[in-house]
Amino acid sequence: xxxxxxxxxxxxxxxxxxxxxxxLMVNEEISFNDLKALLEVTDGNLATHxxxxxxxxxxxxxxGFIGRKTNTTYAITRLGEKTFSEHINALENMIxxxx
Amino acid sequence: xxxxxxxxxxxxxxxxxxxxxxxxxxxxxxxxxxxxxxxICALGGAYIADQIFRNYYGEYNSxxxxxxxxxxxxxxxLILLAAGxxxxxxxxxxxxxxxxxxxxxxxxxxxxxxxxxWNMLMPLVAGGAFILGxxxxxxxxxxxxxxxxxxxLALVNASKYTLSDIRYLGYCEIILGTVNMxxxxxxxxxxxxxxxxxxxxxxxxxxxxxxxxx
Numbered sequence: 103x104x105x106x107x108x109x110x111x112x113x114x115x116x117x118x119x120x121x122x123x124x125x126l127m128v129n130e131e132i133s134f135n136d137l138k139a140l141l142e143v144t145d146g147n148l149a150t151h152x153x154x155x156x157x158x159x160x161x162x163x164x165x166g167f168i169g170r171k172t173n174t175t176y177a178i179t180r181l182g183e184k185t186f187s188e189h190i191n192a193l194e195n196m197i198x199x200x201x
Numbered sequence: 202x203x204x205x206x207x208x209x210x211x212x213x214x215x216x217x218x219x220x221x222x223x224x225x226x227x228x229x230x231x232x233x234x235x236x237x238x239x240x241i242c243a244l245g246g247a248y249i250a251d252q253i254f255r256n257y258y259g260e261y262n263s264x265x266x267x268x269x270x271x272x273x274x275x276x277x278x279l280i281l282l283a284a285g286x287x288x289x290x291x292x293x294x295x296x297x298x299x300x301x302x303x304x305x306x307x308x309x310x311x312x313x314x315x316x317x318x319w320n321m322l323m324p325l326v327a328g329g330a331f332i333l334g335x336x337x338x339x340x341x342x343x344x345x346x347x348x349x350x351x352x353x354l355a356l357v358n359a360s361k362y363t364l365s366d367i368r369y370l371g372y373c374e375i376i377l378g379t380v381n382m383x384x385x386x387x388x389x390x391x392x393x394x395x396x397x398x399x400x401x402x403x404x405x406x407x408x409x410x411x412x413x414x415x
Contacts, residue, residue, distance in 0.1 A: 120214060124221040129312060132225070136312050140225050190218065193211040 109192030111185055113158055118143055118151045123186045126161060126178040134174045152176065160185060228314040228363045230302035233412055235294035236370075236404025242293065243396035246286030247389055253278050254389070276336075301412070317362040324355035345388030349378025349395045364411065370403045 114120050121141045125132055132140075138148055155161045160182030164175045178186075223229065257275050261267045302309045328351025332344055356371030374395050381391040 117217065120217060121221050124218045125225040128222045128226040132312060139308055139311060140221070190215070193215050196211045197208055197215070 109188040109195075111189045113154065113160075114186065114189050116151065118147065119155060122148075122151060122155060122176075123160065123178070123182065126176060127183065127186060131164070131175045131177040134176070137176065155182070158182075224307070224313070226313060226362070227365075228311075228317045230298055230305055230307050230309070230314075231317075231363050231367070231407075232294075232297045232301040233404045233406070233408030233410075234297040234301075236400045236407060238293040238297055238404075239290040240397045240400030240402075240404060242286055242290035243400060244393060244398075246282060247393035247397060249282055250279060250389055253282070280336075313362065317359055320362055321355050321359040324351050324358055327351065328355070342385035342388065343382070345392040346378045346381040346385070348392060349374050349381060351378075352395070353378060364407070366407060366410070367403075370399060373399055 114123060118141060122137060125137060125140055134148070134152075138145065141148065152161070152163075156163055159179055162177045162179055164177065166173045166175065253275065257267065257271065260271065299309050308314075328347060331351065332347050335341075335343055335347065353371045353374030353376075356374060357368050358371075360366075360368035360371060377391055377395045377399070381388060384391070
């Protein structure tokens with residue numbers, strides 16, 4: 103039997119990172135503040151997790167301005183999309199496997 | 202028992218993913234009561250419009266003629282009435298939705314609601330411009346059908362960004378508007394059914410389905 107855990111990714115073990123990826127899957131791009139409001143987390147906490155995801159190549163960061171205020175937006179990368187889909191599939195397989 | 206643990210955990214994770222995807226891409230706080238309120242405003246507006254028409258034709262019947270002045274006064278009255286009904290319907294609908302969002306602890310103005318507003322507004326603005334264009338040439342008979350069709354299209358377009366049931370209301374409005382093209386003399390009736398009755402029915406169904414339990 104195939105090991106059902108294959109495909110599960112350690113990086114998505116964290117709830118906030120899981121949340122970020124879920125949002126990015128269905129939104130072309132999203133700003134830092136909107137992400138913060140959606141996931142109900144603090145600035146510092148969110149920033150740390152975003153860095154982790156960026157370092158793994160799962161998301162692209164775009165730094166822009168609205169007037170003088172900085173506006174950072176995030177979008178998912180191909181790799182991020184692929185890895186996250188595999189993660190979801192693995193989760194589904196685990197549930198099916200036990201039934 | 203040990204076997205169950207990772208499964209329960211993955212199920213929880215999947216639920217989280219689903220919930221966040223849903224919430225970040227659709228505006229789910231649209232209240233059914235908004236529909237009911239908008240419907241009541243529309244029915245009230247249709248009743249007043251009917252009175253205005255009766256007055257106008259009553260004058261015609263008793264005097265035997267109406268002047269161009271009478272007609273432009275009728276036009277202004279109706280346009281003011283329409284604007285009033287729109288503002289009242291929109292603000293009461295907005296208030297009820299705002300109240301629901303607050304109760305759910307969700308933001309009213311987030312990427313999902315912005316997308317909903319934008320996609321709803323596009324067909325409405327196009328429709329509004331189209332109708333004003335018709336009025337410029339005194340083409341009154343297609344005002345009600347155009348309102349219904351454009352509004353229906355706006356709803357179908359918006360349904361991708363909120364509770365998707367709203368698409369059925371959109372289909373009904375489009376059908377009603379199209380049928381209205383065949384019975385242009387009954388514009389006010391069709392308008393009243395589309396914006397009044399259908400809104401109220403839709404609102405009650407939605408309220409029953411999503412809000413009553415909570």
